[in-house]
Amino acid sequence: DVFIPQGKDMGAVTGHKVVVQVTDFGGPERKPEGIITEIIGHVNDPGTDILSIVRAYGLPEEFPDSVLKQVEAVPDAVTGKDMQGRLDLRDLQTVTIDGEDAKDLDDAITLSKKGGVYTLGVHIADVTNYVTENSPLDEEALRRGTSVYLVDRVIPMLPHKLSNGICSLNQGEDRLALSCNMDIDENGNVMGHRIAETIINVDRRMTYTAVNAIITDRDEAVMKEYEAFVSMFEQMKELADILREKRKKRGSIDFDFPETKVILDERGKPLEIKPYERNAATKIIEDFMLMANETVAEDYFWQEIPFLYRTHDNPDPEKMKSLATLINNFGYSIRFHNGEVYPKEVQKLLANAEDTPEEALISRLALRSMKQAKYTVANTGHFGLAAKYYTHFTSPIRRYPDLQIHRIIKENLRSGLANKRISHYDKILQQVSVQSSAMERRADEAERETIKLKKCEYMSRHIGEEFDGVISGVTNWGLYVELSNTVEGLIHVNQLQDDYYHFDEEHYELVGEMTRKTYKLGQPVRVMVLGTDKLLRTIDFIPAKSLDEE
Incomplete structure (x- = not known):
């Protein structure tokens, strides 16, 4: 209990959720004292519960005036000046594939096949064209680090005018992109690639549901509706299967957990809670994004340019030993090589547990034995993906590290990095990696808490x-x-x-x-x-x- 002296309560009444600033921590005989700085709302009002979590985690809601002022100057359409010197890919058949309710579409795909070689284009919104270094927008994006997806709202890293507007790859609109075009053989090897500043125009905004209806269910009505695109989706499925198989061979671990999907009514009450299933279409996008992320990371690693990597350290041998003891009870085992566990061993364990009653549990135990992935300036590899090189290139609308490396890539493509710029990036990237990793943790925790809250509210009716x-x-x-x-x-x-x-x-x-x-x-x-x-x-x-x- 915190005691609030008279006149310091902003007029709050019983049942109000409030933010309190502690002015005196009290002692053995007296309670702490404080002043109320904000009334969030009544405990029974819709949205008050989630807002309390927003406040508890210090998630920023409003954008500062300086940011809004900068956004006002951003054009609503791509200008001729912005198009200069870019590779024009508007003639390619281009699609975005996202969830039904996604508004910030930051990745588009093109694909063709000739003589046994797939040409896969992963085109990512060129956010840095509008978010310039050290501008108010840039500083605010770094401070936020990531967009936060709570059950009833999104707290975006960038204002909507950018994230849902000029930076979103909306159907039928010319958009600026940073593209990674890869030539991939039938064994899933990237034979060549080109990273370029491009201009694209999306022919169709697709949903995972519709693409899945085409490639998995062969739904005639949907296939007719998207007739011109069906053969491309079939090729996508082919290539994605090849890429996944190749990753599997090298030991990449696929934790196929059902995430939670909470369906709310207009007052924010949970109507239904169910597992959010991945389907063949969501996996296609995952596979293509992973490929682009790896390709870009490897390219920049060998160029020896300051960069940000997404790394995942090898698990702690002690944790692995206790995992081995635990799974032993279920009749499973895990092999150690010189005291270390390879990703392939974890992958084999998950494969053996597949379709058994204990599958979800074994996955969870294995996941708990792992370290957390983070952003680093040194490329130390990604254990979970069994990848030597990995970065986050594909989501600059909602993750700061992607935005940061886009800036480096573009500068490098245009004029190369002079020594002065190299030392500039060397100086700032360490802090960017620490800040981005910390903000990612904060977002994850807040997301988990809001889901736990809604689960609780849902079960209270049962x-x-x-x-x-x-x-x-x-x-x-x-x-x-x-x-x-x-x-x-x-x-x-x-x-x-x-x-x-x-x-x-x-x-x-x-x-x-x-x-x-x-x-x-x-x-x-x-x-x-x-x-x-x-x-x-x-x-x-x-x-x-x-x-x-x-």
């Missing part, structure tokens, strides 16, 4: 109902159970009333003292929803009666 789930975590205080809709809750050890349970640390299971009954990872259970706590964002389950009677 108290007393029964669900089937799988044990996703075992601790000495109880069992975590995940339901098929990705919601996770806790059965507190006190709720297991048929026996006294001990936590067996080595096997990650709870064992009943008298009955020797065990609860272990991956085990299917039926639970009843006991309650939820929106403040702590937790959900409590108890074992459903039918479970004990079986």
Whole structure:
């Protein structure tokens, strides 16, 4: 409790969510004191809950005046001056493929095939044309580091006029791009590539759903609607399969987790929570973006130019050893080479667990044993992708590192980097990598918290109902159970009333003292929803009666 003296409360009443600045931390006998600096809204008002998380993580909402002023001067259409000296690719059949509700379309694709060689063009919005170095827009973008996608809103890195306007590769509009055109053989090897400043015009804005209906379901109505594009989508699928197979051979790990999709009504109440499935079309885009990212990273690594890389360190051997012990309980093993684990071993483990009841669990345990990917100035490789060279080139609308390397690439293409510019980039990139990695963490945490909050709110309407789930975590205080809709809750050890349970640390299971009954990872259970706590964002389950009677 923080005490707010009279007159320092901005007129807040009981039930208001507020931001408090602490003025005195109090002592053993007195409470801390503070003043209210903002009223977010009433606890029951739509959106107040998410806004509280926005405030808690210090996510910036409004853009400063200096930024808005700079944006005003940005043209709504590409000018003749901007087109000068660019490679004109407007004649190529070009598509964007995104989710239905995406507004910031930052990547477009072209593809053709001749004599067994695919020519893949990955065309990325040329954001740096409008966001110039050290301008208010640039400083604000660096401060934000990334766009944040919360369940009911996006907090963009760049103002909408750019992200949904001139920088978005909208259908039928001339747009400036930075393109990576690659010639790829039928084994997935890049035989040659060209990175260039280009001008493109998107023929069709496609959705993952429509492309998937063409390449997977062969839906006649959809195929007729996009007749002129069908053969290109078929070639895309061919090439994507080749690229994925090649990555798989070298040991790239594909954590195919269902992300959570929360569907809200207009008041922000969760109507449905379900796993967000990847389909063949989402994978095509992933495969092509990975290819472009690797190609650009390798090119700039060998040019020995200051650059930002996306790196993923090898896992900690200790964590891998405990993973090995854990999966051993399920009859799986993982091989070590001189105390190290290669990506291929993790990939094999996931492949062996595929389509088993414990698949999601093994994936999660493996993922938890990994380090987090980050941005660095040294290219130390990407363990998860089993890639020697990797960067983030494909999303400059929503990630600052991509924007930063676009600037370096363009300067290098135009005039080469003089010594003065090399030392300039050497000086700033370390800070950019640290800031970008930190902002990415903040965004991830805020996104996770908003999803947890909505899950909690959703399950509060299902108290007393029964669900089937799988044990996703075992601790000495109880069992975590995940339901098929990705919601996770806790059965507190006190709720297991048929026996006294001990936590067996080595096997990650709870064992009943008298009955020797065990609860272990991956085990299917039926639970009843006991309650939820929106403040702590937790959900409590108890074992459903039918479970004990079986």
